[in-house]
Amino acid sequence: MSESEAPYTPIACALYDELERLAIRREEVRIVFRDLGQEHSRTDVIADVFSRDKQEFIKLKSGMEIRLDRLVSAGGIRFAGDHC
Numbered sequence: 001m002s003e004s005e006a007p008y009t010p011i012a013c014a015l016y017d018e019l020e021r022l023a024i025r026r027e028e029v030r031i032v033f034r035d036l037g038q039e040h041s042r043t044d045v046i047a048d049v050f051s052r053d054k055q056e057f058i059k060l061k062s063g064m065e066i067r068l069d070r071l072v073s074a075g076g077i078r079f080a081g082d083h084c
Helices: 015-025
Strands: 028-035 037-052 056-061 065-067 071-074
Touching: 015 037, 015 071, 056 071
Parallel strands: none
Antiparallel strands: 028 037, 028 071, 037 056, 056 065
């Protein structure tokens, strides 16, 4: 099973709230996420936090979408191991 097919694991509600706060602020933040077994980093603006097909995502200003259970950190907030 590829990483993109792995079952979605919801993140902690408090972390979801932090992502919404970052999206409202519209400031560039450093985002670290896992994809295909590797950690990646980019600086971008979180444009939206949304759900699709029972999974939650952030959409960056650049258009990139990242599933929330792939996040390692965003804006200095660690996401590892915290689930609803």
